[in-house]
Amino acid sequence: MGYKLFAVCEKCSFEKQNISFGANRFNYESVCHVPCLESTSGELTVANYLDVDNLNAHMKFYTHSDLYQTKLYALKDDYLEWGRLHLKIHENKCPACHQFTMQFVVKGHFD
Numbered sequence: 001m002g003y004k005l006f007a008v009c010e011k012c013s014f015e016k017q018n019i020s021f022g023a024n025r026f027n028y029e030s031v032c033h034v035p036c037l038e039s040t041s042g043e044l045t046v047a048n049y050l051d052v053d054n055l056n057a058h059m060k061f062y063t064h065s066d067l068y069q070t071k072l073y074a075l076k077d078d079y080l081e082w083g084r085l086h087l088k089i090h091e092n093k094c095p096a097c098h099q100f101t102m103q104f105v106v107k108g109h110f111d
């Protein structure tokens with residue numbers, strides 16, 4: 001079961017629906033949706049973490065420590081887990097204001 005997420009920034013008005021993390025029970029061996037930041041467009045998007053052939057060098061996943069900080073909430077109690085991946089819930093880098101004030105809110109699951 002994967003997570004359906006909503007991204008929202010506490011500092012600016014940025015928000016984005018339809019973010020996903022994980023995969024469904026039929027494709028989890030080849031697919032793992034992970035939110036990422038496209039550095040050329042500056043956009044928050046979702047890419048398949050396991051599709052290494054089609055990932056471009058400008059994509060950085062939110063599981064990377066460059067895209068979150070642990071000032072108020074330590075990673076050990078503030079994450080969603082998918083296999084060996086940990087997605088921090090709070091203090092993610094906002095693509096709009098570039099502060100670490102974006103949160104991934106769980107809206108549901110898919111499977």
Ligand SMILES: [Zn+2]
Nearest residue numbers: 009012094097
């Ligand atoms: Zn923001």
